[in-house]
Amino acid sequence: xxxxxxxxxxxxxxxxxxxxxxxxxxxxxxxxxxxxxxxxxxxxxxxxxxxxxxxxxxxxxxxxxxxxxxxxxxxxxxxxxxxxxxxxxxxxxxxxxxxxxxxxxxxxxxxxxxxxxxxxxxxxxxxxxxxxxxxxxxxxxxxxxxxxxxxxxxxxxxxxxxxxxxxxxxxxxxxxxxxxxxxxxxxxxxxxxxxxxxxxxxxxxxxxxxxxxxxxxxxxxxxxxxxxxxxxxxxxxxxxxxxxxxxxxxxxxxxxxxxxxxxxxxxxxxxxxxxxxxxxxxxxxxxxxxxxxxxxxxxxxxxxxxxxxxxxxxxxxxxxxxxxxxxxxxxxxxxxxxxxxxxxxxxxxx
Amino acid sequence: xxxxxxxxxxxxxxxxxxxxxxxxxxxxxxxxxxxxxxxxxxxxxxxxxxxxxxxxxxxxxxxxxxxxxxxxxxxxxxxxxxxxxxxxxxxxxxxxxxxxxxxxxxxxxxxxxxxxxxxxxxxxxxxxxxxxxxxxxxxxxxxxxxxxxxxxxxxxxxxxxxxxxxxxxxxxxxxxxxxxxxxxxxxxxxxxxxxxxxxxxxxxxxxxxxxxxxxxxxxxxxxxxxxxxxxxxxxxxxxxxxxxxxxxxxxxxxxxxxxxxxxxxxxxxxxxxxxxx
Numbered sequence: 162x163x164x165x166x167x168x169x170x171x172x173x174x175x176x177x178x179x180x181x182x183x184x185x186x187x188x189x190x191x192x193x194x195x196x197x198x199x200x201x202x203x204x205x206x207x208x209x210x211x212x213x214x215x216x217x218x219x220x221x222x223x224x225x226x227x228x229x230x231x232x233x234x235x236x237x238x239x240x241x242x243x244x245x246x247x248x249x250x251x252x253x254x255x256x257x258x259x260x261x262x263x264x265x266x267x268x269x270x271x272x273x274x275x276x277x278x279x280x281x282x283x284x285x286x287x288x289x290x291x292x293x294x295x296x297x298x299x300x301x302x303x304x305x306x307x308x309x310x311x312x313x314x315x316x317x318x319x320x321x322x323x324x325x326x327x328x329x330x331x332x333x334x335x336x337x338x339x340x341x342x343x344x345x346x347x348x349x350x351x352x353x354x355x356x357x358x359x360x361x362x363x364x365x366x367x368x369x370x371x372x373x374x375x376x377x378x379x380x381x382x383x384x385x386x387x388x389x390x391x392x393x394x395x396x397x398x399x400x401x402x403x404x405x406x407x408x409x410x411x412x413x414x415x416x417x418x419x420x421x422x423x424x425x426x427x428x429x430x431x432x433x434x435x436x437x438x439x440x441x442x443x444x445x446x447x448x449x450x451x452x453x454x455x456x457x458x459x460x461x462x463x464x465x466x467x468x469x470x471x472x473x474x475x476x477x478x479x480x481x482x483x484x485x486x487x488x489x490x491x492x493x494x495x496x497x498x499x500x501x502x503x504x505x506x507x508x509x510x511x
Numbered sequence: 512x513x514x515x516x517x518x519x520x521x522x523x524x525x526x527x528x529x530x531x532x533x534x535x536x537x538x539x540x541x542x543x544x545x546x547x548x549x550x551x552x553x554x555x556x557x558x559x560x561x562x563x564x565x566x567x568x569x570x571x572x573x574x575x576x577x578x579x580x581x582x583x584x585x586x587x588x589x590x591x592x593x594x595x596x597x598x599x600x601x602x603x604x605x606x607x608x609x610x611x612x613x614x615x616x617x618x619x620x621x622x623x624x625x626x627x628x629x630x631x632x633x634x635x636x637x638x639x640x641x642x643x644x645x646x647x648x649x650x651x652x653x654x655x656x657x658x659x660x661x662x663x664x665x666x667x668x669x670x671x672x673x674x675x676x677x678x679x680x681x682x683x684x685x686x687x688x689x690x691x692x693x694x695x696x697x698x699x700x701x702x703x704x705x706x707x708x709x710x711x712x713x714x715x716x717x718x719x720x721x722x723x724x725x726x727x728x729x730x731x732x733x734x735x736x737x738x739x740x741x742x743x744x745x746x747x748x749x750x751x752x753x754x755x756x757x758x759x760x761x762x763x764x765x766x767x768x769x770x771x772x773x774x775x776x777x778x779x780x781x782x783x784x785x786x787x788x
Contacts, residue, residue, distance in 0.1 A: 180682075181610070183687070183688060184609050184610060184611070184688060185609070185610065185611040185612065186611075187605070187609055187611075187687075187688035187689065188605045188609030188610065188611030188614065189605075189611055189613075191601040191602060191604060191605035191609065191692075192601070192602045192605045192606065192611075192617055194598045194601065194602070195598045195599065195601065195602035195621075195658070195659075195660075195663055196602070196617060196620070198598070198654065198655075198657055198658035199620075199621070199624050199658045199660055201639065201643075201654075201655075201658070202632075202636060202639060202654070202655040202658045203624050203627055203632065203658060203660075204624070205635075205639055206632050206635030206636050206638065206639050207627065207632070207635060209635050209638045209639060209642075210631075210632075210634060210635035210638070213634070213635075213638065223641075223642070224638060276529075279522075279526055280526075285526075290530070291526055291530055293775065294530040294533045294534050295529075295530065295533050297533065297534070297537070297768075297771070298533060298536075300713060300767055300768065300771045301717070301764045301767060301768065302716070302717035302719070302734075302735055302763060302764065302767070303717065303719065304717070304719055304734075304735045304738050304739050304742070304760070304763070305738065305760035305761070305763055305764045306536075306760075307742065308540075308738060308742050308756045308757060308759070308760040309536050309537070309539070309540045309757065309760060310536070311742065311756075312539070312540075312543065312551075312555065312753050312756070312757060313536060313539060313555075315552075315555075315753075317552060317553075317555070318555055319539055319555045319556050322555065322556050323556070387533070387536075391533075444628060447628070448628050448629070448630040448631075450630050450633075450719075450720050451719045451720060451739075454719065454720070454723065454739060454743070455719070455738075455739040455742050455743060456742065456743070458743055469630040469631075469633075472630075472631075472633065472634065473633055473634075473723075473724075476634045476637075477637075477724070482634070485634050486634055486635070489630075489631045489632075489633070489634055489635070490631070492628070492630070492631055493627075493628065493631045496628050496631075497626070500626070
């Protein structure tokens with residue numbers, strides 16, 4: 162190797178080194194703004210809330226000043242085992258939200274899937290119109306939609322007028338605290354819980370846990386399906402477009418009916434999207450806040466309070482900041498556990 | 512053949528009825544915004560309120576501070592969108608292309624953050640805003656919404672699909688990293704950038720809970736907080752006033768609706784970028 166060649170390789174190497182160093186510096190510089198914002202407004206809050214949830218802070222002054230007492234798990238204790246109003250409210254909120262999740266998640270998933278399959282057909286005329294119609298509610302603000310639903314589901318509102326055509330007397334939706342399941346049981350003559358009424362979980366009797374969503378909550382459930390099915394329809398559509406049409410055609414040639422094609426060909430192939438939709442659905446439905454804040458404020462008879470709303474009112478209205486933060490953490494815990502369980506379950510079946 | 516035809520028209524009929532169910536609430540909303548209180552209560556299903564009245568809109572603009580709330584919503588949404596999109600693209604590009612020590616840790620941190628449900632952060636965000644002394648200010652309303660880990664990932668995934676050869680040519684021409692990103696890669700990525708612009712604007716325009724906990728003065732009302740207080744009985748007592756509320760809700764929907772119809776194709780394909788892994 163001549164000296165000239167040697168210097169050339171050395172220059173190339175230092176050049177490459179300098180380039181690599183520049184890229185590394187740029188990498189940090191580019192990531193830093195997003196990282197700082199996320200650390201400041203997600204990371205730091207989680208840590209601060211963790212402290213508040215084990216403190217006796219009552220909202221005055223800084224939660225970090227010396228005179229704020231450390232109370233350990235007292236806040237959690239009061240909520241989960243105190244037996245007082247705080248426990249009852251948490252129990253009620255969990256019950257309400259549980260019914261909401263149980264009804265909204267499957268319904269929105271099935272509706273979104275059926276809509277996606279319907280508007281994915283190549284032969285369908287006006288596909289654009291149908292997709293737009295189904296997706297539009299997802300674009301608009303939850304606040305605006307709640308206002309519309311409060312009007313539609315009023316005592317003499319549009320919904321009751323329409324079901325009136327069929328001779329049915331609609332309820333005063335947003336003022337009716339009766340549980341739907343209790344109403345159904347009442348039809349077959351079951352009016353009291355018997356032994357179920359004597360056992361409490363989180364300050365609420367088992368019979369009350371079995372009340373089902375209240376009539377008011379049912380209107381919020383319909384609202385949720387109305388606003389989210391469009392978004393999930395888009396996710397399913399994206400998944401459907403990755404499945405070649407030939408697979409379906411082959412199944413048709415083999416004599417499969419439309420239902421069999423959906424059940425045995427389309428749905429199994431959509432498994433990854435289905436997982437995404439179910440996860441997003443679960444995470445989203447445990448966070449109902451806007452609808453309750455804008456619409457019902459937890460009423461009637463607390464049948465629409467949810468943990469998210471309860472965490473807000475406990476802190477901002479009752480100045481029970483420790484309890485509010487503890488509720489937020491319990492909610493966080495529920496969401497994380499459900500996501501992990503669901504992931505494990507779907508992986509086992511794969 | 513006729514059986515086929517019958518099934519087909521039945522399919523169209525079902526889809527049309529469903530589409531009507533999805534569109535109907537908005538028709539009812541607009542129609543009733545032009546009625547008097549009495550007419551809206553007595554006849555909510557009448558979709559042609561003739562002669563109609565614009566009294567609800569007049570009240571919004573004269574007795575309620577609707578224009579100010581609209582301006583606040585616009586300021587916040589525009590600032591959040593610009594900030595979000597710029598930082599999402601920068602960070603997404605770095606995570607996709609720039610090899611730096613700690614990249615995998617940073618990536619993992621962003622993933623962990625996506626998993627934190629926003630509602631759980633309501634109280635803690637209020638505490639941080641208070642500590643930073645930016646509670647009840649535009650800064651406090653805007654900055655936290657700019658933090659958006661999900662957007663970083665959408666952009667990261669997109670940048671990974673851009674061919675590397677383009678950048679190499681730019682580097683050979685002597686351009687630096689930022690220059691290459693800004694004038695070569697970003698213009699090529701217009702579809703993805705437009706998509707997250709729309710999603711960011713929509714999200715910040717429709718945001719409610721963050722504004723509930725980040726401000727208290729009426730001067731900083733956004734459309735969402737104003738309409739929410741109007742709806743839950745704050746501004747006009749417990750009176751029904753449905754035409755007023757529906758008019759406000761319709762007006763606040765207008766900008767996102769326009770944006771949606773103009774950029775429909777982008778919105779409709781947005782999810783595809785988001786799900787592909």
